[in-house]
Amino acid sequence: MDQSFLLMLSNLLHLHNHLDPTSALLSDAHSPTSTSSSSTSSSLLTSSSDAQWRSSYGLSYPVFTTVVDKLKPYIAQSNLSLPSDYAVAMVLSRLTHGLSSKTLASRYSLEPYLISKITNMVTRLLATKLYPEFIKIPVSRRRLHETTQAFEELTSLPNMCGAIDSSPVKLHRLPSDYNPSTYRSRYGYPAVQLQVVADHKKIFWDVCVKGPGGIDDAAHLRDSLLYNRLTSGDVVWDKVINVRGHHVRPFIVGDWCYPLLSFLLTPFTWDRTGSPAQNEFDAALMKGRTVVEEAIGLLKGRWKILQDLNVGLNHAPQTIVACCVLHNLCQIAREPEPELWKEPEESGPPPRVVESEKSLYYIGDNLRHALADDLYQRLSR
Template sequence: MDQQFLTMLSNLLHLQNQLDPTTTLISDPTTPSTTPSSLLTSTSAAPLLFFTIASVLSYISTKSTTTKKRTKPSSPTSPNHFSINAFRALSDERVWRMDPSLRDAQWRSLYGLSYPVFTRIVDKLKPYIALSNLSLPTDYAVAMVLMRLSGGLTAKKVAKRYSLEPYLVSKITNMVTRLLSTKLYPEFIKIPNGRKRLQDNTTAFAEMTALPNICGAIDNTHVKLSSLPEDLANPNIYVNRFGYKSVQLQVVADHSKVFWDVCVKAPGAFDDATHFRDSLLYNRLLSGDIVWEKVVNVKGHPVRPYIVGDWCYPLLSFLLTPFSWNRTGNPAQNSFDEGLMKGRRVVEDAIGLLKGRWRILQDMNVGLNHAPQTIVACCVLHNFCQVAREPEPEMWKEPEESGPVPRVLEAEKSYYYFGESLRQVLADDLYQRLSSR
């Protein structure tokens, strides 16, 4: 029983004994049975008994109310739930003693990734954030930004949860996404030039498609913009063919759905080929700055590594596309198209995972000037999760591909003719191998 309650009750009984000594006779088991009945009652006992009962009931009522207030769980959306102290309670050494599956499920629901992956990201960002003299702890600030990116939340909503000013949330978001898209980009998004990585890549694609020396798959996706600046000179160039405002993200993915090239340059009204031709990757491939040394021989033709894309991209020696979009070619060409599209599916899945995990990409609610770095930051985080083998979230479903086949530019003609010849050789070789089985 509560010690405070026992002390109060003892004091009340002691007071009663002082005011009415006859009550001791009533409660004393050694009193002789011949005690006069008049001594068993008292004119002062009834009021004091009433006072005692009222005090006890009042105390119990007070304790019950206090206990309910103390045990009432805080709302998951209340500011206290996201305070630094609440975050510390989640992220200190006790979290490592939790069941890993329960712990990581909780972190994924809040921040889009597991606790161990979160700590590795914080460790990599901490040296750079330390230079900014941020008043908030690094892990707390990173968690806040990840919550915004994974939940697709506006700065105002995050500010309300964390009891901060919206401008401060925007400032911290810009800082963290800038660091991810610049300082961590070279480590997590890079062209597969190493012999082992290139070999692993081409081998995995060959098993998937039966086509030799594919080293990546390219695709384009639109990132919807919530708003545009009012003083924008030509806002119509951001309206895409689906009718909403967007900027474009071009990615090249390997067999494990990891991006090895990312480009965010074109507004929504541009087509995929124009975006590709404006990218650094295109110019490096066209100029020969990127040369993959791994060469295989197919029917007497040397085949260097190449990437695959759909019919919205130009056919080039380093980028092969399907013969047709509706299987209207001959049997060899249709077999090639089927294999190529199997390889291309990895980049579709990678984009679906990217937008499924970092939902801010479904409706970008940052300023236009900060949109590119936010998109690239999400791509870096995507690679971090893929390399760490994080469970894949529900994929975002992209709209069906459409658009005309791009025309061949004068500067591309030699690359086009070589690509056309290479594609036919690969198609004939594949069909021959399939027919001989």
């Protein structure tokens, strides 16, 4: 084992010890025989409790090992002379605590370029290799039935399969050659826009990061792959119910900043000034929306780097998506939920109806009225 690798390994051990001081350091870290990732893991990684692992890395040891095992084949193919568990541990500690590469470099005698290289590699793998496995549109009959049934229990609205929302992810610094007004979010800081759809378990089944912080929710949706798939009929949801003579397919719900469409229902009004039936529908819809608001709050609460994203703008989307993949892993494993990150209440005018959406709008409007009247009649019995 060359001396540069030994020095790198020693520095990473000091990094781990600082973040989780109760962990035992690897006794033979400087031994030339300690070359395997598995032997490193057995003596270091099993020495801490799950609570300590969550404090250091945002997730428990079993979930950590799942991430390592799934990324190990890809990390092994890289030219990085570093065990997979240490590469993943370093990146998770950075995502959890929001530490910058320069901060880590100054604290642990590591070169900033090395930290950035490892971060970029691991987040890219999470955002590409693990995304298809852990972020999936619910198209199977079993999952679709489970999701719509759970939302109906929560809202009394049938065939709801998700809730959509957007959140600006604050950028620590915007490159000087970028237009600040384009990236200025509705809260006044530079950001990139995150769009997610969540199910009743606060698990994301679609994630999109395509727009700067200054883009509105409707425009970001229309530029997303999800929108293209739903408008083109690429996503087929077979579960169809009849409500007052209308065929209602599974739909998602959003707030008044989103367009009303056949597959996306929004409130009648933003201030509950509609008819009694409309107000009941709006209240039910907003109950469904709480899952996605809480999911975003958990995402930013667990991965604090998203509160002030300190990576290069080119790597911002993959870092955000990687955190969404890790969020789903934690939700699937039923990890304890951290304190929610709170954002100010948003406001804004409803989006205009574009020509290409008129037929989808009229279908959505008819469905919304039918669901509102049906709900009001059931509640009035």
